[in-house]
Amino acid sequence: MSRLTRRGVVVLVLAVLLLTAGVLAGHPLLRALGGLCAGALVAAVALTARRPSVVVTREVYPDRVERGRPALARLLVRNQGQRHQPAFTAGDRLGEGVHDVRVNALPPGTEASYHYELPTQRRGRLPVGPLVLERTDPLGLARGRLTAGESATVWVHPRRHPLRLPARGTPRHHHEGRVAEDLHGSLDLREVREYQPGDEVRHLHWKAAARTGQLMVRQYADPDQPRxxxxxxxxxxxxxxxxxxxxxxxxASVLHAAALGGQRCRLVTSGGLDLSTSDGATAARRLLDELCELGQDQETALAPGALARARGGDGALVVVTGGSLDEAVLARLRGRYPATTVVALGVGAGRPVGRLIRAADAAEAVSQWNATPAGRR
Incomplete structure (x- = not known):
């Protein structure tokens, strides 16, 4: 699509005035100037309306990154036509902003690549693309825009701090040391989920697959696995x-360390989110993806009903809250989860009391965790 720029609109108005004055006054010079302006506009629109004969692709890497860590985009432009491709501008949408890349002229059959950094200062899902190819005429009278390429998503995960989280629970199947992968096959059916490469084929749930139209597998959990x-x-x-x-x-620091340390994890929020996972790298990524988009809400209760009614002894509990502690709710949770650690943030540093950690920020909280019995249990 080609549109006139502000300069083009001025030239268009000038052309109309010159032609009108030339006709009314019978002055050939005015008509010639008006025709010259009109011809320049027609040439500008024709030039910018022509679709660039290039193939533009964009890659982002990595697709998941901690907040503040570098993530890059690579723009590959190839001229597959038989003509010389003039220079143009490619605008890549990055969240709410646009990054402009000036693409130089390309001879036939050649390609060029351009690299630029993506903004990762804010946690969340960063949509990248689509690309908008922009071309202007030499006089700047018209501008043509064309959407090209596919969109991508970069998951900007919360920043993680190194945290020591010991294993809990009893050994699994008399195994000593860390198990390299999930143990499946016990009679404790945990959930039915979509099939992923590497899953046991014998755990396929054919009824669920017929109902959903996708391969589904049963996921079993070892009752003795730490939680x-x-x-x-x-x-x-x-x-x-x-x-x-x-x-x-x-x-993010606690759940990532727990999942990679062989513990089944459960993320619960005051807003009602309740996500249970197995252990391992896939589970850690799933938890971080959820935290990536998590926001605040207007709920009044610290613990949702499902957590408050949980059975006692169901693994360890970590509560991350603000400086004003809800002692009544925490007392009930401690009764159901004997191994309960509370992290209170947003207050000045204080000396840890039992399993209560007070800190001003995440780095200080994790540092206290690693230095106290809460990080060695």
């Missing part, structure tokens, strides 16, 4: 936006 539940306070009245970001970092 960790993390309750994240998402109430806006409990944590400021800045303190909430620190709380999300604490949650």
């Amino acid at each position: 960790l539940t993390l309750l994240l306070d998402t109430r806006s009245r409990s944590l400021t936006p800045a303190a909430f970001e620190e709380a999300v970092e604490v949650a």
Whole structure:
């Protein structure tokens, strides 16, 4: 699509005035100037309306990155036509902004690549694309735009801090040391989920597959496998936006360490989110993806009903909340989860009391965790 620029609109108005004045006054010079302006406009529109004969692709890597870590985009432009391709501008949408890439002229059959950094300062899903190819005429009278390429997504995960999280529970199947992969096959059916490469074919759930139209597998859990539940306070009245970001970092650090350390994890929020996973790298990525988009809410209760009614002894519990502790709720949770650790953020540093850690930010909280019995149990 080709449109006139502001300069083009001015020239168009000038052409109309000159032609009108030339006709009314019978002055050939005015008509010639008006025709010259009109001809320049027609040539500009024709030039910018022509579709660039190039193939443009974009790659982003990595597709998942910690907040503040570098992520790059690679733009590959190839001229597959038989003509010389003039220069143009490719605008790549990055979230709410646009990054402009000046693509130089390309001879036939050649290609060029351009690299640029993606903004990863904010946690969340960063949509990248589509590309908008922009071309202008030499006089700047018209501009042509064309959408090209596919969109991509970069998951900007919360920042994680190195955290020591020991295993809990009894050994699994008399195995000593860490198990390299999930143990499946016990009679404890945990969930039915979509098939992923590497899953046991004998665990396929054919009835669910026929019902959903996708391959589904049964996922079993070993009852003796260590478990960790993390309750994240998402109430806006409990944590400021800045303190909430620190709380999300604490949650990411704990859950990532637990999943990679062989523990089944459960993420619960005040807003009602209840996500249970197995252990391993896939589970850690799933938890981080969920934390990537998590926001605050207007709930009043710290713990949802499902967590408050949980049976006692169901693994360890970590509560990440603000400085104003809800002692009544925490007392009930401690009665159901004997191994309960509370991390209170947004307050000045304080000396850890038992399993209570007070810290101003995530880095300080994790440092206290690693230095206290809460990080060695």
